[in-house]
Amino acid sequence: MAELTDNGRDDAAPRDAGVPMTVSDMNAWFVREVLPLEPVLMQLFRRSWRNKTDAEDLCQDVYVRVYEAAQKQFPSPVRPFVLTVARNLLINRMKHEQVVGIETIGDLDALHLAADEPPADRKIMAREELRKLQIALDRLPPRCREAVILRKIEGLSRREIAARMGISEDTVHRHLTEGRLALADILYASPLDHGWNP
């Protein structure tokens, strides 16, 4: 997973279609290349489609289609491929709803989607990641945050967390599940540079 901070840039070269891929290769590729595009996808969907639940569903559909396609051959470069899948889904959906003004999503460049930022300094990225995590932690509900802190920072076992917080292990399960879900949403779905600061 060391490549994560490297933005997966070493993987930009096309692969041989003939090389068999294991499931874990597929999964690692998906996590490294596709998941980081989620803020861009959500931005695209929410701009054209204000309903958040719909945006999440569209995002899921994009993931499924991209994963499916990658099982046959890794798309390269990844970003334009993913955005094209997203755009086609969006157009189908808008046609279905008979929305006026479909042309507004035609111009993906207007979203600065095509622009790839230069690779950032590794130290800055690590710091940025830590900041993002801190903000994510900050946004968890209090009891859930406490459980995540005890698990992730203090490294307590689930039984120890239950004892420390004075709750059952089932409740620990609930808090940590909630924490997982919220962290995934904050870390992946939130806009890249949106001001979350209070």
Next chain:
Amino acid sequence: MSASARDVRAAAAIWHDRLERDDWTAQNQAELDSWLEQSLAHRVAFLRVDAAWNRADRLGALGRAPDNASDEQTVSPKRGLLLYLKFAAAAVLIASLGSAGAWYALAPRDRIFATPIGGHETISFADGSSVELNTDTVLRARMTTEQRIVWLEKGEAFFHVKHDRLHPFIVIANNKRITDLGTQFSVRDEPQGVRVAVLQGKVWFDASEKQNATQSALLGAGDVAVARGDAISVTREPAQVLETGLSWRRGLLVFKHTALADAAAEFNRYNRLKLVIADQAAKRTIGGTFPAGDVEAFARVAKNALGLEIERRANGTLVLR
């Protein structure tokens, strides 16, 4: 489209957490494997929660390193770990942009939910009821085993209430009281008064916060009521008109022979980019379905359909004339 992303993600998080338990068995593993095999949506949701949880391993760095804190300028020492632990229990929660409202609904205290201009959130409560918040809306909820009360502090919301005869679901908006009798309805706090539209079922509408106010009305499906001061006026609308009024739930605005000035007022509820209609064009009418977040698209359609001109002012306002 398969199961909703939210449901699949919630299921993935539950699986992922169970995996960490001491009592995880081979049988459990087989169940998880088969769940993952069922659909790619399951697999990608699981990968997503797994990746996020692994990223959070770096939180360990926050626990050590008070001496690192000066180096990490972006992590304010004031908001460090100790503060979290001290104040964790006291925090008032504001769920806004991008947060999973559903999961905040579990604790027993008053919870505040807010959407920014252009926002749209669905909150699911533990009792099975849900509320959709429209743009620029603030809602406070007190959901306990004894009572179910929400205050619509501003804006508009659509309620889908799980009926419970012993614990009526009560909405308070601008000193008006709406008591659910098992139903779907919307409440909007607007300058003209508090507007309630009932899609299904029945509600009591009291013109005062107190129950059994002098002015009250029993509303049924299709009723639209507006209360201002002590007076309530009720009209009945066809289902289609009610649905049109709720198109914001799908992120859309629907107009039919609507005056441009009124259409602009609607768009301005959803967008920071404000639309102004010059006097001579205010009464021209327009129809169609538009994404609520796209003022520019609307302005272009109005320009082409009605032969108007778009002027862009320095403060960012769009003027149609």
